Amino acid sequence: MKSQAIAQGPAAHAGPDTPRARDRAVKSATARPAVRRRPLLRLQQSIPRKVYVTLSILGFVLPLVAWELLSRSGLIDTMFLPTPGDVIEQGWTWAHSSLAQDTWASIVRVVSGFVLAACLGVPLGVFIGSFKAVEGFFQPINDFVRYMPAAAFIPLMILWVGIGEGSKIAIIFIGVFFQIIVMVADVVRQVPGSWLEASYTLGATRGEALRLVIWRGSLPPLINILRVNMGWAWTYLVVAEMVAANKGLGYAILQAQRFMNTSTIFAGILIIGVIGLLFDLFFRQLHRRLFPWLH
Amino acid sequence: MSDQILHIESVEKRYPDGRGGQQTVLDNVSLRVEPGEFVTVIGASGCGKSTLLRLVAGLEHAQGGVIRLGDRVVDQPGADRGMVFQHYTLFPWLTVKQNVMFSLELGANMRAIETESELSGLVDRAYALIEMMGLEDRRDHYPNQLSGGMQQRVAIARALLSRPRVLLMDEPFGALDAQTREVMHDLILQLFAVEPTTVMFVTHDVEEAAYLGDRVVVLAPHPGRIDGIHHMAWGREREPALKLDPEFTKVKGQLTERIRETSGMEADHKLIERMTALGRRMQGNAAR
Numbered sequence: 001m002k003s004q005a006i007a008q009g010p011a012a013h014a015g016p017d018t019p020r021a022r023d024r025a026v027k028s029a030t031a032r033p034a035v036r037r038r039p040l041l042r043l044q045q046s047i048p049r050k051v052y053v054t055l056s057i058l059g060f061v062l063p064l065v066a067w068e069l070l071s072r073s074g075l076i077d078t079m080f081l082p083t084p085g086d087v088i089e090q091g092w093t094w095a096h097s098s099l100a101q102d103t104w105a106s107i108v109r110v111v112s113g114f115v116l117a118a119c120l121g122v123p124l125g126v127f128i129g130s131f132k133a134v135e136g137f138f139q140p141i142n143d144f145v146r147y148m149p150a151a152a153f154i155p156l157m158i159l160w161v162g163i164g165e166g167s168k169i170a171i172i173f174i175g176v177f178f179q180i181i182v183m184v185a186d187v188v189r190q191v192p193g194s195w196l197e198a199s200y201t202l203g204a205t206r207g208e209a210l211r212l213v214i215w216r217g218s219l220p221p222l223i224n225i226l227r228v229n230m231g232w233a234w235t236y237l238v239v240a241e242m243v244a245a246n247k248g249l250g251y252a253i254l255q256a257q258r259f260m261n262t263s264t265i266f267a268g269i270l271i272i273g274v275i276g277l278l279f280d281l282f283f284r285q286l287h288r289r290l291f292p293w294l295h
Numbered sequence: 296m297s298d299q300i301l302h303i304e305s306v307e308k309r310y311p312d313g314r315g316g317q318q319t320v321l322d323n324v325s326l327r328v329e330p331g332e333f334v335t336v337i338g339a340s341g342c343g344k345s346t347l348l349r350l351v352a353g354l355e356h357a358q359g360g361v362i363r364l365g366d367r368v369v370d371q372p373g374a375d376r377g378m379v380f381q382h383y384t385l386f387p388w389l390t391v392k393q394n395v396m397f398s399l400e401l402g403a404n405m406r407a408i409e410t411e412s413e414l415s416g417l418v419d420r421a422y423a424l425i426e427m428m429g430l431e432d433r434r435d436h437y438p439n440q441l442s443g444g445m446q447q448r449v450a451i452a453r454a455l456l457s458r459p460r461v462l463l464m465d466e467p468f469g470a471l472d473a474q475t476r477e478v479m480h481d482l483i484l485q486l487f488a489v490e491p492t493t494v495m496f497v498t499h500d501v502e503e504a505a506y507l508g509d510r511v512v513v514l515a516p517h518p519g520r521i522d523g524i525h526h527m528a529w530g531r532e533r534e535p536a537l538k539l540d541p542e543f544t545k546v547k548g549q550l551t552e553r554i555r556e557t558s559g560m561e562a563d564h565k566l567i568e569r570m571t572a573l574g575r576r577m578q579g580n581a582a583r
Binding site for chain 1: 378457
């Protein structure tokens with residue numbers, strides 16, 4: 001048993017054809033049909049890439065087919081469930097009128113609220129995660145405010161900021177700001193103390209340790225936090241555009257409801273989904289670019 | 296040279312024991328490490344050997360006594376005392392080269408550099424250290440692309456770059472497999488032959504302590520105190536064959552014996568005897 005293990009050790013590095021040889025050895029040792037079957041549902045085990053991609057596509061196509069069949073079956077009135085064709089058609093019409101304007105207005109609102117929340121929330125989260133004194137001061141009040149629903153602030157925001165762009169951006173800001181703080185503080189706390197100690201023994205000051213170790217070390221999860229919160233910012237958009245808007249995707253959806261225009265509601269929701277997906281891809285790409293050692 | 300002696304004088308360290316009282320971890324520990332000396336510290340777990348090293352590093356503070364490096368009292372971490380930790384502490388976002396040169400990003404080290412040639416000298420030194428550690432073809436790799444042994448070699452190079460007066464090593468090979476550890480022993484012996492450095496090395500491996508150290512300090516636990524200091528009779532030039540030498544084996548046995556006697560492992564032996572007796576009785580019951 002022991003001699004076998006020793007013989008296998010160096011062989012694994014010996015040449016290009018050894019893995020195949022090893023494979024053969026494994027096969028001959030356990031040549032039973034039970035091994036050839038590859039169950040797809042083993043806990044946390046990877047599956048072939050082809051199967052994975054197929055499943056991903058099916059995950060999109062099947063609901064679409066189900067939708068098409070259901071809307072054509074006549075079981076549900078098309079006034080409530082339009083066919084995919086109707087939605088595309090409606091989207092096309094919209095594209096030729098105000099879609100670009102609505103989309104742009106919404107993107108500006110979401111990005112403004114999100115960037116503002118990130119610019120204030122990230123540094124605050126970093127300090128809360130780094131210094132217990134700052135944590136003691138901000139964390140309890142933040143945990144309290146965090147549970148207040150952003151939508152409930154709408155009346156207050158209208159009184160304070162008026163019905164212009166400000167109140168819409170404020171709602172999105174309120175929706176993500178407090179979440180960003182908590183999540184950032186959490187990843188900062190998870191930076192290993194041993195990294196800090198290593199930097200101190202190399203001569204780092206407290207400020208340098210904060211900048212070169214804590215900040216650099218928590219950047220990768222921080223980008224993921226921003227990605228997740230960008231998604232949430234989009235979900236607050238429709239709420240924000242309930243406030244006396246005259247353009248925007250959320251506004252268009254609310255308007256369509258008034259006229260029983262379900263196709264537009266569907267189109268609006270799908271467009272928000274697609275834009276959200278694009279932002280998500282942007283953050284994923286950013287992650288790849290900035291942190292090559294993780295990919 | 297006297298400005299480089301490491302003096303540990305009557306150091307006392309206590310921790311809160313969680314019941315409102317205090318537990319003494321180190322009691323009146325004194326040690327003097329000469330420049331260029333390689334001192335290893337061993338002892339059973341709980342003897343405070345890592346705490347002692349962390350006190351010298353300035354990562355923890357003693358309640359009593361004083362630690363001096365030359366004429367300066369140690370009260371905080373600094374680049375004059377480099378440290379290599381048991382756990383991998385390389386920065387994962389920096390390449391091997393960037394990790395080794397990390398101290399060049401720090402103000403404390405850069406202010407000490409006065410001329411351009413001094414700086415380029417340090418950069419050259421970084422490359423030389425990487426080469427000495429056999430990592431010249433891994434310079435641009437990230438830590439997660441390296442084996443555990445390689446990572447510790449990078450950590451050693453990083454700690455040595457700015458020529459610390461003392462290098463503190465806290466079970467640096469504790470997480471490595473036995474074969475890699477053996478290789479690392481000879482590698483650092485060679486390294487310190489080329490690059491004379493004062494080293495304080497903590498380990499729980501008796502063979503490692505005897506093979507590397509000029510002197511071996513045995514700490515006894517509860518509370519942590521120095522049990523004895525043993526001079527290793529063999530010179531600096533050591534080869535793996537030494538580990539099989541009867542004299543070496545004898546010393547190793549003596550050191551092991553001291554650790555066993557001081558650490559209350561007698562109690563463990565009694566426990567094993569009791570378990571054996573109990574096992575026999577249970578077997579007897581089963582047979583019946």
